[in-house]
Amino acid sequence: MSKLKLTPHLPTYQQACHFIRIIDGIPEASLRSMMSAIRRQTGTPSNPVDWTEPGTWISERLTDKDADIAHMLWTKSGGVLNPRHVRGALTLSTQSELLIVDLEGRFSKTPAGDLYIDEDLETHQRVDRLEGVDQILLLLSARAKAQSSDLLDEWMDYLHDNTSIRTESTRSSSVSPYMSTFSVLHTTHMRLLSAISPQFRPVGAA
Secondary structure (H helix, E strand, C coil), rough: CEEECCCCCCCCCCHHHHHHHHCCCCCCCHHHHHHHHCCCCCCCCCCECCCCCHHHHHHHCCCCHHHHHHHHHHHHCCCCCHHHHHHHHHHHHHHCEEEEEECCEEEECHHHHHHHCCCHHHHHHHHHCEEEEEHHHHHHCCCCCCHHHHHHHHHHHHHHHHHHCCCCHHHHHCCCCCHHHHEEEEEEEEHHHHHHCCCCCCCCCC
């Protein structure tokens, strides 16, 4: 079995869908130029830069096409996508082949990308399994309530067996983005649980 390649900074499903839809047709070089322009201004741990208000900082810190791409991501997503934090959505989309780069160097939404946006169950199952999401869902299904710390031991065992991640700090930090993603689960992911485990019944269900 091949090792899983987990996406750093895993986006929420809503963020991923907006990203795929908006970035379709945009030159890869343009997106990476914007990301590089932002990265050059990230500051230092002792003097960090505040990226919480894209509507303000885009015009102050970016120019020309970099500003145009950032503004498009921010406005067309209704404020869901912060241009400072799109690397996870980019990695998830390309790694799962929801987006490809065509011969002209532009991002192109694939049929799988369309299905993902349309909440197709099989497509979500495929992507979620590549990210280990099905494992987290099964861990959560046995608990009425759970925090990241409650899942660490089992999650770290899973990563050791199924990924190339070996650093304990990396394994520990990787569970938090998944927990954040699950705070916005929609109904397809309850169906996903049933598909993975027909005996699944959420804790507390009648």
